[in-house]
Amino acid sequence: MWDKSPNPWFIVPCASQLLHQRKMEKPWLSLMLISILCCLALCKGIESPEFAVIHAESDFEVRLYPESTWMTASVRDISFEKSTWNGFHRLFQYIQGANLNFSRIAMTAPVLTSIVPGAGPLHSSAYFVRFYLPVKFQATPPLPLPELHLKPDKWAIHCIAVRKFSGYARDDNIVKEAEKLAISLSRSPWANFTTSESNYAYSIAQYSSPFQIFGRVNEIWVDVKNSGLEGCESSSVSTY
Template sequence: MGYKMCVWMLLAMAAVVAGAPAVDSIESPQYTVIHAESDFEIRLYRASTWISTPVEDISFSKATQLGFHKLFQYIQGANVNNSRVQMTTPVLTGIVPSAGPFCSSAFAIRFYVPNKYQDDPPMPLIDSDLTVENWDEKCIAARPFTGFAKDSNVAKEAAALEASLQKTQWANITDNEPKDGEDAYTIAQYSSPFKILGRVNEVWVSFPSSEGCRAAFLQTKAGRVVS
């Protein structure tokens, strides 16, 4: 089951994202860069709509595979509208704190709804364990990293982001414990599983509110919009 699922997932993801000339050719959520350092950015993301599914597992990699399997069924037409939905990036894996092994046995896997459906997404089937999430404007710290995102490195990447933030005016982002059910951090994956070199991943940490981002943007007028 595990090996077959892994192979199926690789083929499924490749079918929808492989062959694209670049990550930029696929729709992604829009944001404004509020502040940039050599190893991280502070971004103000616009309000957006996502499809999410919870997964209980001690493995980040396995949880991502299982969650994307459900999301792939949705984008292939397993929804109330029978609508096929184009692939977007990134695929998010939110790590939710818990009392399980490694303090991370709960995950939320998310798919960004294409612009065409942002205001009215195809509704998930009742028994699909998928949920439509409407995000308000979000302030996020993002740190890029390369290679494959896997169990052995995602926590290290999150710790590296926290360490970088502690040296800046944005240190308070990590001073607030996430509420029950909220992500401690999120791994954003942009690349096809068949892409070996130049893979694009990020670790995200969200501010409790977007007010700090918006105030900084209005004060500096230096934001850069990314669409």
Template sequence: MENWLMLLLLAIAFTGKAVVVSAAAAAYESPQFRVVHLESDFEIRLYMEISWMTALVRGTSFENSTKRGFHRLYQYLQGANRNSTRFFMTKPVLTSIIPSQRGGSPSSYIVRYYLPAEYNNKSPPPPSAELNLQLDKWKSHCIAVRKFSGYARDDNVEKEKDALGSSLGKRLMQGVDQNQYYNYSIAQYNASKHPTGRINEVWIDVSGFADEGCPV
């Protein structure tokens, strides 16, 4: 029952609309990974190949941009694509923050929907042109992950990124490009109306981390 409720709330939270789902949607699919390095406050995960459908959003607010981007992605999930294919919800909803070239607040965000693993080896149906969505395929690589609870908001996501960057700098300086600290993503696993037991993560790409299994 809880899985059903979470799925409904996630769609409602980002779109403001109710949605009917089937029993098959009760189990969420997520990207596959294995942990290759573990610390008390973060871990390094080796992710397999991942396919995302993405929405680029111009703006300076993480929260508003995530909602706007997911609204477009939600239409794709509900059949706004060439084959009118409907997709089940997956997790997490991932928002990548693109820093401004002039410094200061971010100027754009990429909101990502994880495409089920079957689309790693085949192309998903193209989205309707008016949605302005793009397919993005990630090769297998390592990501540093720091978990945090509560809500991911404009006033805390950068602090969480800085905390992860500080931990990486202290422990893994030789394996991490310092410039990557400014490019990060926020993974959200719960609907906004799910107030307790929330799981969020900040992700930083650590390609080249010299640990077992991480591609250089």
């Protein structure tokens, strides 16, 4: 059975309807207002990509994700935190109507930041911040305005190893969390099946509002290649 990840990140449809803006001079104020309005309105029904858990241990699990489409913002910065805010600011404009259809798009979760291996302080040189498109737009995503420098990415069915962690995802803790997942995988039947062919070392999935202090949910994602192990026979290395 397909499952869905918990908790919205920080923007939802009913809150976005209360903000009529095309260009945000102070995006952090807009994001804070949206988060507060969402909490007051008790908005629900955030879409997330479906998945099936095919292997579970105490500190990680392996999920099978079906095909899906994401909108992606590429960012070059040494900071994971700055890159995520930069990329999501552009994605937020897109879902507010900065697209060729002038479509308003409902918020989804998680906000996913993928790290490209490199030589920077976080062993990275670039980031890709991703927004999961609602089912309504999966087949035909509205085209973003050119100045936003966004592009849709189609993911093939594939498996992902996932480790959950709480608190805030920061520059100083995401590498440690990724290392913990790597250690867990090295001691499991999946030790030899994390992909070295992907262009991304790992991704950080954030589900909670930046203004939520308690009960925060984050995940480290690592791709699992076509392993032949039960449940992942049909998966392949993702090309996102």
